[in-house]
Amino acid sequence: MTRYLLRKIPSAILVLFLASVLIFFVLRLVPGDAATTLAGPDATEDSIAAIKSQLGLDKSIPAQYFSWLAGVLTFDLGRSFVIGGSISDLVVDGLTNTIVLASAALLLAVVVSVTLSVASVAWPKRWLTALVNGANTLAVALPPFVSGVLLVLVFAVLLPVLPAGGIPPDGYWARPDITVQYLLLPAICLALPVGAALTRFLTESLRSELRQPYITTARSLGVSQRNLVLQSALRNALPSAVTALGLQTGQLLGGAVLVEAIFAWPGIGQLIEQGISRRDYPVVQVLLLLSVSVFVLVQLLTDVVHAYLDPRIRIGGVS
Numbered sequence: 001m002t003r004y005l006l007r008k009i010p011s012a013i014l015v016l017f018l019a020s021v022l023i024f025f026v027l028r029l030v031p032g033d034a035a036t037t038l039a040g041p042d043a044t045e046d047s048i049a050a051i052k053s054q055l056g057l058d059k060s061i062p063a064q065y066f067s068w069l070a071g072v073l074t075f076d077l078g079r080s081f082v083i084g085g086s087i088s089d090l091v092v093d094g095l096t097n098t099i100v101l102a103s104a105a106l107l108l109a110v111v112v113s114v115t116l117s118v119a120s121v122a123w124p125k126r127w128l129t130a131l132v133n134g135a136n137t138l139a140v141a142l143p144p145f146v147s148g149v150l151l152v153l154v155f156a157v158l159l160p161v162l163p164a165g166g167i168p169p170d171g172y173w174a175r176p177d178i179t180v181q182y183l184l185l186p187a188i189c190l191a192l193p194v195g196a197a198l199t200r201f202l203t204e205s206l207r208s209e210l211r212q213p214y215i216t217t218a219r220s221l222g223v224s225q226r227n228l229v230l231q232s233a234l235r236n237a238l239p240s241a242v243t244a245l246g247l248q249t250g251q252l253l254g255g256a257v258l259v260e261a262i263f264a265w266p267g268i269g270q271l272i273e274q275g276i277s278r279r280d281y282p283v284v285q286v287l288l289l290l291s292v293s294v295f296v297l298v299q300l301l302t303d304v305v306h307a308y309l310d311p312r313i314r315i316g317g318v319s
Contacts, residue, residue, distance in 0.1 A: 098267035109195035246302025
């Protein structure tokens with residue numbers, strides 16, 4: 001497993017390097033002077049010059065890139081001139097909130113998808129299959145900005161049982177019951193499309209496994225449908241399901257931008273929206289690279305788990 005992981009790391013590093021180059025130079029193509037934009041319309045020439053010096057914009061482009069890259073590697077990201085505060089603190093706070101929300105949504109999506117997939121295959125009742133298919137179709141058809149508004153309208157306005165948005169005022173660990181209340185609506189909204197996609201994929205994988213010769217042999221020996229699904233088919237369907245989970249995790253993190261805006265959740269998504277709308281280029285630059293890094297890390301973890309579940313991957317050295 002270690003050797004397999006070492007083969008994957010160089011390509012991940014190369015992707016991150018190329019992404020950093022692309023992000024840095026693309027932002028330099030945006031019309032207008034970044035220092036003038038950050039300083040504001042009433043700024044003096046001295047203020048603009050000071051910002052240029054602080055951002056390193058008075059240096060050559062290659063020098064600016066390597067200076068920024070060194071800051072990223074040492075987590076010395078500078079300060080935000082528009083949003084305010086240290087960029088490192090803004091990123092840490094936003095990333096913490098996004099990880100909490102994404103983890104809750106991912107856990108919810110996995111539990112629901114595995115439960116529905118196993119139930120619909122182990123107990124192939126027509127009404128249950130129709131119910132699962134209908135729920136999947138509805139979850140995919142409703143975009144997050146619709147499902148989020150509906151959740152707020154029903155559970156925060158008509159039936160005021162859950163908060164409409166925000167994070168727990170006393171932190172996540174002070175009152176776990178309060179934390180669950182704040183997490184429930186945004187986590188459900190974020191988990192709906194991911195859970196639907198995972199349910200469809202895992203259900204088809206299980207049905208494909210049940211058509212394999214070893215299942216036919218086990219069924220002829222009198223093994224029940226439930227045991228076939230739980231003890232054989234599910235285990236063999238997991239490697240491909242993990243790959244699908246990795247892809248859906250990337251989409252889940254992308255969807256977090258919209259969900260955080262709907263529920264006023266102060267995560268990375270909301271920070272990206274603020275940075276873009278206010279043209280806070282230093283913040284946007286760091287957040288774009290962070291987003292790519294998260295996607296690369298998720299893909300790397302997915303490959304490792306897939307190789308752990310399927311020894312043929314790590315032995316053969318294929319992805």
